Amino acid sequence: MKNAILGTDLSAASDKIIDNAIEFKLLGVRKIVLVHILNLRSTDDFSEYDLGSAQEKIDSQKKRLLGMGFEADTKIVMGVPAMELMRQAKIQEAGVVIIGYRGSSWSKSTLGATASEVLHNIKCPVLLMAFSHEPDPKETEELFKEEVHHFEKFVRQFRQKEPKVELLHKIVNQHVLLTTDFSDFSENSFEWLKTHMTSVPKLTILHIQDAVRIKHLENRLEEFNQIDTARLERLRKEFRQVHPETVISNVLLYGNTKQLIPQYIKDNHVTLAVMGSQGRGYISEFFLGSVSLGVARLASSNVLIIPFNKKLKP
Template identity: 35%
Template sequence: MKGFKSVGIEEVILFYALGVRHIDSLKYLIKDSVEPALIKQQNIIKKEGFNTTLEIAPGIPSEEIKRVAQEKNVSLIVVGSHGESAASHMLFRIGGVTSEVLHSHEKPFLLIRTKVTEVNGEKCVKPSCADFREKILYATDFSDTAHRAFVYVERIVEDGCKSVTLLHVQDKTKIDKHLKEKLDKFSRIDTERLEMRKNVLLEKGAVDVKIKIPYGNPTQEILNESKDGYTLIVMGSQGRGFINELFIGSVSHNVARSAEMSVLLIPALR
């Protein structure tokens, strides 16, 4: 749970949806089988210093997550996903829980990469890194939503993160056709923008802040950079191309599906 307080978390709702709203006998059977493990997790979270409540809902997971997020006015939705990348995880199948929440979330969304380990002969799930504040990759398209995401980077730095990379990808597919001759100008302007953000982070306590502006496919360039030892990717979702994202999937969603580390997505204001 290290790093959670840096994104404003004080209280945790440990949530589980049974997915069997209309089958009472099965609903209670499943509840009885999962509740002991959930109570155990609740106690672990409490020991980390978080006020923690447990809520078990009967309905469809994706619907129940959105309902509770709205009713409780949560500040962050956290979902764990194990494996090398979320793309191969069952929750990311078309219509899967994480996929549905990811494409409709109105609250900040943290996808935590996890790994299954065995302790004293008992399987347990742990985050892929002990502290996601270790090395942050912030990807921006300079939209208002990306700026909202940068505020979270500032908070994480204030909470102790020392290493951040500020990344903006010059989109090859958009520039190649008619704007190739202006690439140097674009990169110069964007470097100045990122320098201002770098100075903000240095003032807040960061020590190692790098600026990178690669030229290529945004999703692929972000994923390529993310392999350099990062513990968290932070970016806005539903940025400049919101309408297109509804049909083809946004860069942020594709990164969340394929990244091998945790991803924090900050949604657009609606």
């Protein structure tokens, strides 16, 4: 992989992604195309849009990427954000689309609001960079008290004032979690991770015996555990052949998949969760699996969703 699309809303959240962009070299990224989208669905974006200011800001972000050793380009376009990001990914032959989520919800940004839509239209890997996004309540309260008698001025200042924002995990590869149900989609994600990640200090390969799916077969749980333990060991050995330096752990759990994965991520300080866009029993390649979508919404980590690619299938 060489090219990446990075969706930028030119906010403080986007700046934080740019500041941490050196991490994307771990995915084999050499060129980053910054894409800023003027949302056709939002009339507010048009009424207050300043093209000159936007160009100046995106050029500044590009300059910082160049300083990190990336090739870089910029695009300011009009369109529907989710569709436009995927269209630009196709034009640029990008290997991954990078966007922030949770980090822009206080602004007029469209990226936070459309992260789910991007995933539902996934055509290439999508890396979601997780943010903390709690506003500073004291700062907001003080500003309100100061301007309570000048409401219009307060509104203008408040709109311009963004809360403090930080990436949850600046070191993306510190602890990578690969979830698998041993489907073709999961095997595809495993191959992608093994092939594209240049450095993985710590990897956990997680399989969950879905309590809902096998409830009527609980009497065979021990048998399934033995089979899946062997499958996990196969994956561990294959990954070790390519990444001998990686510390690899296999984890086998039983329970509700949608609940256990986010909880495991939180409890074990996972920095990047890697999973297929679908699992067993998928309906269509154009619909994101319910487990993948649930993890993307709830995970306290960066999330990398990999769509199926027949070329990667072993």
